[in-house]
Structures are given as structure tokens and as C-alpha cells.
Amino acid sequence: MLYNRDMLRLVKKHVAACPKTSATDWKCPKGVHCPFYVRGPHPTDKDAPLIVRHTGTTNEQAARMFLQDFERDLYDLKPEPQPEKPELPLTEAIDLYLASKRHRSIPRQRKLKLQLGQMATFLTATFGHRAATEPSNLDLQQFMNTWEGEYTTLKTRRENMKGFWRWCANSDITPKNIAFSLPVIGDPRHEKERIPPTLTQKRSGKYLRRQLTATTFTNEAGPTSPNKSGRSRLSKDTRA
Numbered sequence: 751m752l753y754n755r756d757m758l759r760l761v762k763k764h765v766a767a768c769p770k771t772s773a774t775d776w777k778c779p780k781g782v783h784c785p786f787y788v789r790g791p792h793p794t795d796k797d798a799p800l801i802v803r804h805t806g807t808t809n810e811q812a813a814r815m816f817l818q819d820f821e822r823d824l825y826d827l828k829p830e831p832q833p834e835k836p837e838l839p840l841t842e843a844i845d846l847y848l849a850s851k852r853h854r855s856i857p858r859q860r861k862l863k864l865q866l867g868q869m870a871t872f873l874t875a876t877f878g879h880r881a882a883t884e885p886s887n888l889d890l891q892q893f894m895n896t897w898e899g900e901y902t903t904l905k906t907r908r909e910n911m912k913g914f915w916r917w918c919a920n921s922d923i924t925p926k927n928i929a930f931s932l933p934v935i936g937d938p939r940h941e942k943e944r945i946p947p948t949l950t951q952k953r954s955g956k957y958l959r960r961q962l963t964a965t966t967f968t969n970e971a972g973p974t975s976p977n978k979s980g981r982s983r984l985s986k987d988t989r990a
């Protein structure tokens with residue numbers, strides 16, 4: 751039987767009572783029990799230290815089975831080799847995205863290029879991210895925390911960034927859209943209060959006419975203004 755020194759194999763460690771000395775000579779005299787060892791390099795990990803493992807038996811058949819199981823375990827423990835898929839750099843993903851926007855207005859393209867470029871710079875400088883798959887939702891949130899300016903501008907910026915990451919997910923560049931949910935900018939309640947009341951032209955006309963009428967009557971007739979509320983209040987006063 752041939753033994754390849756470069757692979758995991760069975761060897762014998764002869765006990766003191768055994769006249770044999772070679773690890774590959776298994777013909778020990780009757781009554782002498784020399785144990786088998788598994789010895790050799792790791793079958794898949796070339797950098798692993800040399801394996802020397804007691805089989806726990808002096809029986810050749812049992813030792814062979816031990817070797818078989820031991821070897822299978824080594825293969826099983828090895829994680830599945832990941833298929834080599836080149837990671838698309840973030841900057842290249844941005845270029846591809848911008849190319850898909852080449853029919854948009856020039857100012858819009860310039861704005862996108864500037865904002866996404868700033869994002870890439872931040873993600874690389876802060877987290878060392880280079881591939882498009884590396885940034886996380888939290889990283890984007892931290893980037894947003896650095897933004898300053900008017901809420902309306904920042905909202906547009908947020909939408910622009912979301913658009914890029916949505917495109918990445920849809921284009922299978924990233925496994926999921928990391929910008930699917932991002933913090934809202936500004937206080938939506940605050941904004942509602944600031945919105946001036948909007949009236950249709952017809953309604954605003956009515957409103958103005960009513961104001962004018964009220965003013966006119968108040969000026970000319972004083973408290974006897976014949977507008978509805980005035981009258982009812984007046985009659986109540988009379989009754990009292």
C-alpha cells in the first residue's frame with residue numbers, strides 16, 4: 751500500500767514493547783498493541799498545522815473508519831466556498847445611476863452627481879465602505895445627521911439619496927433597498943400650522959365681500975349692523 755505523505759493517513763505509534771519503529775509498518779508482534787494515529791495536512795486548509803490525532807484504537811479496521819469519519823468532519827466544517835462575485839464599487843454604481851439619468855435636465859444631473867459624490871466620500875471616509883453592498887441604513891442615517899440647510903432642500907436631498915438606493919436594489923446591485931426607511935426631515939406637525947389657509951377664488955371673494963360689508967355697516971350703522979350674527983345678538987339684547 752502506498753502512503754502519500756501529503757495527505758491525511760493512518761500511522762502507528764509503536765509502544766515500547768514493540769520492536770517495530772516505522773510508522774508505516776503495522777505488522778506488530780502478537781500480544782503487542784500499538785495504537786493508530788491519524789496524521790497529515792488538513793485536506794482543505796493549507797495553512798492549518800499538521801494534524802496528529804489519536805484514533806483511540808489499535809484495530810486497523812476501526813482506525814480506518816475513524817479516519818474516514820474524521821476526514822469527512824473536516825470537509826463538513828469547511829464553509830462552502832463563496833462564488834467569487836466582484837463587488838461593484840460604490841462610485842461605479844453612482845456612475846451607472848447617473849448614466850440612467852442622462853435624459854434629465856443638466857442642473858438636475860449635476861445636483862445628483864454632487865450629492866451622491868458627497869455620500870460616497872462620507873461613507874468611505876467614515877466607515878471605509880468602497881463596495882456598493884457595504885453601507886447600511888444606519889450609515890445613511892449618520893450621513894443625514896451631517897446635513898444642514900433648509901428643510902425643503904434637505905427633503906429633496908433625502909429623496910435623491912433614496913432614489914439612488916432604490917435603483918441599486920432594483921438593479922440587483924444591493925440585496926435590498928437600505929434606504930427604504932429613513933428618518934423624516936423636519937416636524938410635519940409644525941409645517942401644517944405654517945401652511946396659510948387656501949381658499950378658492952370664489953370662496954375668497956365671498957370672504958372678502960363679507961368682510962367689506964361688515965366693515966361698511968359697522969362704520970355707517972354702528973352696532974345696528976344688519977349682519978346675521980349682529981342681528982341675533984341685538985335681538986337677544988333687546989329681549990334681555
Ligand SMILES: [Zn+2]
Binds near residue numbers: 763765778784
Ligand atoms: Zn508496534
